[in-house]
Amino acid sequence: MDLTGLEPVERRSTAAIVADRLREAIMRGTFPPGTQLGEVELATRLGVSRGPLREAMQWLVAEGLLRSVRNRGLFVRDLDAADVRDVYAARAAVERAAGLLLIAGDRAAAVVRLSASLAAMEAAAGDPVALADADHAFHHELVAASGSPRLQRMADTLLVETRMCLAALQDNPPPAEDLLAEHRALLDAVRTGDVARLTTVLEAHMADAVDRILAPAGESAVSA
Amino acid sequence: MDLTGLEPVERRSTAAIVADRLREAIMRGTFPPGTQLGEVELATRLGVSRGPLREAMQWLVAEGLLRSVRNRGLFVRDLDAADVRDVYAARAAVERAAGLLLIAGDRAAAVVRLSASLAAMEAAAGDPVALADADHAFHHELVAASGSPRLQRMADTLLVETRMCLAALQDNPPPAEDLLAEHRALLDAVRTGDVARLTTVLEAHMADAVDRILAPAGESAVSA
DNA sequence: GCTCGTATGATTGTCAACAATCCGCGGCGC
DNA sequence: GCGCCGCGGATTGTTGACAATCATACGAGC
Incomplete structure (x- = not known):
């Protein structure tokens, strides 16, 4: 039963x-x-x-x-530029590790779940807040699929901090298409099981996010 | 002043x-x-x-x-075999990331501090508990040198869990010489700035530790 | 006019008592 | 004999009030 x-x-x-x-x-x-x-x-x-x-x-x-x-x-806590960089650096580390475990494990199941998350992102492309939610969910799923409770906990904490960073620039949301493209690349790297590519794409994704947040040079949350 | x-x-x-x-x-x-x-x-x-x-x-x-x-x-919390593997997998991820940041940053200063930690380990080789403390301190320093507060916090939490694992087998301590050799290799990889080698050595170090803990097959803390 | 000392207000830190919940054991009915 | 029900003990969960601490604003002294 x-x-x-x-x-x-x-x-x-x-x-x-x-x-x-x-x-x-x-x-x-x-x-x-x-x-x-x-x-x-x-x-x-x-x-x-x-x-x-x-x-x-x-x-x-x-x-x-x-x-x-x-x-x-x-x-x-208010996050300055150094914190933003730190959050995304830590996320890159955690999500890369999760990706490695995931690829070594049940990759097929992970691809299914991540595809669903990606579809949710595409459906929410119009609404910035919903898109951020879906983005959050995608990365949560990515780490969840690794099956590692510790990576999971770390990632969840970091994702909350990510949202804090994002909340600062909710006035000028990032271009949805770029975001989707990066996540498609991420999913593709997982699907093919290409570890090196996953690492590259992931770090590029994080670097882009940092740039997007810190781009308005000095305004918003950059204090010290 | x-x-x-x-x-x-x-x-x-x-x-x-x-x-x-x-x-x-x-x-x-x-x-x-x-x-x-x-x-x-x-x-x-x-x-x-x-x-x-x-x-x-x-x-x-x-x-x-x-x-x-x-x-x-x-x-x-009592840690079963899966937890032990998870702790060390997460540690590998965090410490690798820290190592990368460290190498990209002020490597010379890090080498100095890690050398001191290594010396402390060598001095404590006789006493299992002191050796474990020094081991703990070495990895703490490694991550601290990265300058990332988030990696630092994650690592500290994981190191405590590591000690919990180790406490179970304090009756038959691991061979000190192996431990020292692995840490020397770690320090060496940092000194030369060889990222690939650092990753390899680090993962080997973690794998060895897991084996040491889980070696007595089923006894100690392996419950579910 | 500037600085130091003091009073005040608000906030957190701490404490002891009350209420709710759950496990284990004995007795009852079947 | 077996299972169900109720009771006792212990523990946690929660509450409200008390005490300590700090920031701020005001006034006296130089």
Whole structure:
């Protein structure tokens, strides 16, 4: 018999739920970088007490999304140019490793799932936000297909930071066609199992993204 | 004037201190995998209240060192064979990336620091625990020299998990000479700036470590 | 006019008590 | 004998209030 989707009854702790909610908000740019997150206000607005909220905060601090200043409060980390480069460098490392594992493993299944993600991207090409979501999902799938829980966790954290970078330039969205072309190349490299090409394409993809974000030279989030 | 070491006055939050203490204990094998960490007992023994302790716990859960079961408690994660392989695969990815950045950056300074770490390892060759510490420090330095805060954080987390794996087989320590040879090769690859060789040596190093841990076939920590 | 000291306000850090939930064991019915 | 039900113990989850700390603004002194 098929018990798919039956087992995971585990009710998540409220702290985890709150953390997810906050992560989503930070990712989406609801809390711009540098914003102070007052505990009492957030607690009341989320309908939880300060205890679970603080646990959720610490969780996000551990992920590097929040910056904790003692007796001052918690602030949304703002990413400067160096951070943007760092995020994408780390992503390149993680996703390359995931790609290698993926190619060595069940490549066919991965191609199917990635194709679906790519199709979703193409369908969302018109809406910048939806496109960013689909882009996010594609890379999530890429790493998920590797079957490595640790790479997965790292990638998810980095993807959230990526969205934070992107939220800064949601006014002038990147050209959808370029983005799609790069992802098609990525999928193609996976399909053919060409490790060297995957590495090249991936690094080019990351480099392009960095350029797109840092292109408006100095404006937006470039502080130090 | 020189203000080196003057600025960082920042007093860490108690939760962070507790987290460090617990991380150290878990790493050292004070709490064997699977151990339940009772909140009240730990809180009293650490001299803090349950509030900060819980925050520290959540921090460690976020790092993947603890497993939280709702209304049951927190347990030290025990790593099975798949986890061991995963840890080292992720480490290979992260440390390779760090090595690349390092070679592209200030290689000379890195070589100096890594040489010191290697010397420390050689000095500690007699004592298995000290050797493991020095090994840990070497890889920490390797990633630190890359200058990437995100790779750094990932690596540190993975290194703690590595120590958890190692704690299981502290009865039969690995041959020190092999370990030293592998690290000398690593340092040499960095010194010459040979990226391909660094990758090869690094992956061999990780593969060897996995073999050493999983060699006693099934005993120790291999559960599911 | 500038600087130092002080008062104030807000925020976080910490604590102890309450409530909800879950496991294990004994008894009952079948 | 076997399975189900309910109870006791323990643990976590959550809450609200208290205390410590820091930034800011104001006024006195030089």
